[in-house]
Amino acid sequence: MNNEAFSSLEGISVQVENPELETGNFQSILMEIKFSLEQLLEQKKSHIIDLRAMPWSPGEEHKLEKYLGKGEVHIELDALGKSTFYETSYSGIWVVTHYSEDGAVIAKAIEITYMPEMVFSQDEEIKDSLERFEKL
Amino acid sequence: MELFSNANDFLLWTRGDAFNIAIGIFIVGSIIRVLEIFLLGRKHDFSEPRGTEWGPGLKNIISRSAVDSGTFKRAPFVVVVGYIWHICFFIVLLFFVPHIELIHATLGLKWPGIPSQFVDASTVIAMAALLAMLWHRLTHPVLKFLSTYEDYLVWLVTFLPLLTGYIAFHRMIDPYPMALGLHILSVELLLIVFPFTKLMHAITLFIARWYTGAMMGRKGIES
Amino acid sequence: MSASANTSKNTLNITKGINALKQQIDAPTAAFFSSCVHCGLCAEACLFYTETNDPKYTPINKVEPLRRIWESEYTLFGKLKKLLGLAKPVTDEMLAEWEPLIYDGCTLCGRCSMVCPVGNDISGMIRKVREGMVASDHAPEGLIGASTRAIKIGSPMGIRLKALKAQIKHIESDTGLTIPIDVEGADYLALLSSMEIINFPEYIESLAKIFKQAGVSWTLSSEAFEATNSGIQIGSSDIARELVQRVVDGAEKLKVKYVISPECGHAYTAIRWDGPNLIGRSYPFKVVHILELLDELQQSGRLKTSGLLEKKLTFHDPCQIVRKGGVEAQPRRLLAQVSSQFVEMSDAGKMNWCCGGGGGVSANERADELRLKAFNRKKHQLEEIDIEVLVTACANCRLILEEGLEENNMDIPVVGLSELISDHLLEDNVVEGEANE
């Protein structure tokens, strides 16, 4: 069974009948991003917008992704299933998607940051690496 | 609220038994009041008519809504606020979609609604108008003199549906079924009080205007 | 007849008063009381409120006795309230308190009935309250006197036939005209108000002149010359009935086709609208107001005038003739024939303000002070337009206006419209000359 095929709207090629249908969230997210970008520059403060926590009309979320576009960096991570991080065409704005081991989306967010936290190597594991080297 | 196990129970009661009771009292009371009026009858008029009764009577039902300019100049507040109140009230009553649905379900009549922002604004204006009218009643010498407990009771039962409707629309009371139930209950209170108070004017003013218009029409007076 | 005063066993009291009020309530009254929302607009229509700012003169407050009877006798809820002792009763004290509101503070002008947004005929209900006032012995002295004179002497001002005949003789010798009396089979029977006989005999002269030119067949009646009906003013259908009956008898005896109501407001209401209902049948004749007749004569070319009065003038609409009688266009058409500088005052026509002396107020000396205060409304109206002559068509209005103007040092002559027309009648020979052309 191809779970991935049914895990998102794009997967089952739904045709959106009424593309004008909007919740208004699209505009408000753009405002939130703009504000967060200012904060990032001035206070070096990152911000995460959880896309799962808000209602979307069919196709609206896709429209947002299309609007932001894709930039230069694309990172893929394999931990408890896949995770993708890509910088959008706007520098400092990242789209982060976490998948389960079966390919279903379990979390999706826009991060306004220099680099998503999770991409960095983690201290605990660096220590672990060191230990392993010491054993050599 | 011990009578009801939860807010939904309360809402169901307001939409069920309470609605039946209220509509029953409203109908029984109003019919009694109207029959009381008509069965008193009018004496036959032996004087030779100069004009007709029916046409001028019906015309007066409409034309009495306009006030003469002299009186308007003397009492602009009552006229303007009175108009604003009645217009906004009827916008809210007749063009809010849930209300239209209720009318459709009970009377079988249906028409298009208007955007809820307009209804919302009308509610606020209607409440403001009612508050202004209350203030006027409490301060104007004639109104202060004329007003009885009934005038204030009627003001209250008219204000409550607007207030509770506004609260329900904006979900200012949790849970929503409680807010909606309170709104429906307040309307039922209005329906129950209706036949026993001056609220009856909503029905009898047509009769009163007709009689006066007919009487004047008979004499050939423009009313 | 006067001996019966001692033998009258009928005692007027509160029970009779309440009974009379009960009798008065009909479907319109019930509809009116059901509809009142206490908006207070009727106060703004009432000159007794506007000129005193006393809220007790609010028209709807004046009918409170009738409202209480309606509520406790003719509504289910009111009956329950009465049963539980919650109803406010109508007592003798209450009626005594209301008497000045009903008689001194209301001219039955009917302005409130035009303004009421729910369409209540409030002045009609005040008329009904007067029935209860009479039956409970709460009528004012002045109106009792007028009614008594009307019944016993034949005229509220105590004028006997002798006095009328003397006036007629005087006019006939002065002008060479003939004033016909008791001419059987005449087309028109003219009625007069006692004020016209005593204060404004010019009216009789004007009629004679106009009718002569127009070739109208008319007469006066020695048995029914008085048009004023004090029964209507005091508010007693029983007394009014007796007075109307006299006119009907006189007219039927002379077999006239028309009865002319004179320049008097309440006379018109009494004979034209209330009369048939008081006697319980239609008339075998028609009732016309003198202004209606003059207008008709003028329209049909039988009445010809010459020359225009070149003074700035206005017309004071008598309430009972215009607002409550429906004769509004006629005086204006007539005035257009004889004046070049006619102006309307504010609120003219059916919304005009009362002179303050109608509805029996002028016959009620107790109300004099209040009446003069109420006259301020008319004073303001007249000051706004600054006129030289004031025309009206009611002898009572005319008297009240003259008195009010004098009191306020306003030097404006008040003229009756019929008189003004007769002053501008085309001379007979000229008419013939025109006819020959």
Next chain:
Amino acid sequence: MNEQTLFELLQQQGVSRRGFLKYCTALTSLMALPASMIPTVAHALESARRPSVIWLSFQECTGCAESLLRSHSPTIEGLIFDHISLDYQHTLQAAAGDAAEHAREQAIKDNYGKYLVVVDGSIPLADPGYSTIAGMSNLDMLNETLTGAAAVIAVGTCSAYGGLPQADPNPTGAVSVSSLVKDKPVINVPGCPPIPTVITGVLAHYLTFGSIPELDSLGRPKVFYGQSIHDRCYRRPFYDKGLFAETFDDEGAKKGWCLYRLGCKGPMTYNACATLKWNQQTSWPVESGHGCLGCSEPDFWDAGSFYNALSIPDGDYTRAAGYAVATGVVLGAAVGFTNQKTKATAAAQHTNVTVDDFSLNKKNK
């Protein structure tokens, strides 16, 4: 038993630090907490213990358990399930008969005061015979199991509010968990069935913080039930503009207009469908073109037709109105005729007034 922390358990399974963070991110999102809470969640989970859970099924259809367990792709919900100790669930467990009941008794004993009880289904009070397990009435089993419980989670509308069994005329005398349990915290997770994410979200909250989330007046976690379907509905702008589908296949329906007139109970229903959606966030009833039934609200079965607008009265008002008209006419006529009699009597009692009757004239004479 269950002394390992969750973090240790994950480590044992070879989950990396990044994996743990991802798990925490998903969990935070699942609990509808702001993303800024991720470090807090991570910190809490590092020391969280694996709780023991006893799952009791009473008068129910197993739909709630299906909703949770049959999520066709084992996602984070599945992960959560791996990290609780489900010690009794008679539909799922391998053991049967005495052994099964023994497992329940053992779990109570071992985790006294710390275990969670999940209930799906309502409890019959009219006659215990309507629903028994191992010869024990539902009420007895609930009472026995609750003795050492830390909290109860009532999953599904049946256990939360009585649900379908309690619908009129309620033949079994079905009642909700909260109407019986007064001395323990009860978390209601209503829905018919509840959104699986919500069930696990509540478990996750307990797992993470060891406490129960903030509840609304109907005992529901506010994070999931704090807002109405209507307020979060993507079709809401159409409601506000007065654009409504009148039938299920008209132009309005095709254009995705508001379904209020078709009976949508969104305005009175508090649930997270509009944001969390169903079937791996694919869609939800309103998005599929059908109004909300209001399944997470008490008595939703009895709240009138699913296809009638919310403001429509449910009672037999046409009959009531019919009776009222008849009564009104009869009473009105009776009162009217009495009034006519009153007036006729007044007319009969009228004595003709003459001017001689005025006391003033009598005095003057």
